[in-house]
Amino acid sequence: GQSLEQPSEVTAVEGAIVQINCTYQTSGFYGLSWYQQHDGGAPTFLSYNALDGLEETGRFSSFLSRSDSYGYLLLQELQMKDSASYFCAVRDQTGGFKTIFGAGTRLFVKA
Amino acid sequence: DADVTQTPRNRITKTGKRIMLECSQTKGHDRMYWYRQDPGLGLRLIYYSFDVKDINKGEISDGYSVSRQAQAKFSLSLESAIPNQTALYFCATSAQGNEQFFGPGTRLTVL
Numbered sequence: 001g002q003s004l005e006q007p008s009e010v011t012a013v014e015g016a017i018v019q020i021n022c023t024y025q026t027s028g029f030y031g032l033s034w035y036q037q038h039d040g041g042a043p044t045f046l047s048y049n050a051l052d053g054l055e056e057t058g059r060f061s062s063f064l065s066r067s068d069s070y071g072y073l074l075l076q077e078l079q080m081k082d083s084a085s086y087f088c089a090v091r092d093q094t095g096g097f098k099t100i101f102g103a104g105t106r107l108f109v110k111a
Numbered sequence: 112d113a114d115v116t117q118t119p120r121n122r123i124t125k126t127g128k129r130i131m132l133e134c135s136q137t138k139g140h141d142r143m144y145w146y147r148q149d150p151g152l153g154l155r156l157i158y159y160s161f162d163v164k165d166i167n168k169g170e171i172s173d174g175y176s177v178s179r180q181a182q183a184k185f186s187l188s189l190e191s192a193i194p195n196q197t198a199l200y201f202c203a204t205s206a207q208g209n210e211q212f213f214g215p216g217t218r219l220t221v222l
């Protein structure tokens with residue numbers, strides 16, 4: 001089967017940098033995605049990594065190490081609006097490339 | 112207009128009732144998904160469909176069924192609702208890439 005682990009909560013200060021880690025176990029790993037969800041809202045896509053390394057999109061970056069079954073989301077210059085839940089998700093080749101989500105990390109940004 | 116719509120947005124029903132949740136999309140995507148979200152458990156895949164003639168079970172399909180009436184429509188049914196099916200339900204779509212686009216969600220309460 002598949003499993004993903006990420007911290008349940010992270011707290012950081014406005015303007016700081018925060019890293020949200022994700023470790024995964026899956027037999028047919030294809031890629032790792034990150035989604036953001038604000039309270040009462042729908043998840044929205046942030047990034048995707050299929051190969052090892054860092055992908056940067058503005059203030060957000062995502063990293064993958066396939067050999068370590070590990071990835072992280074890095075948020076820089078934190079803003080209050082970044083307070084949300086962040087989900088890592090594995091795209092799995094078994095069963096036709098379905099996506100399995102982690103339980104989510106709730107990020108609290110303090111002034 | 113929203114690209115992915117879900118109806119109803121909120122529903123309260125009683126144990127044993129049949130419920131249908133509907134999802135429509137105007138993005139022209141072939142792939143559609145149904146997830147449920149419970150506090151602390153993230154998003155769990157119920158069913159997914161990669162085209163009109165393709166239906167696949169996800170992680171937690173027991174007690175649910177789906178119908179893909181057209182490329183743009185994907186319905187989720189609870190044949191006999193039970194209280195532990197109380198949750199937030201999301202429909203999502205994707206093209207062949209990795210980004211999924213989520214609807215606004217349906218909050219279902221089974222009494």
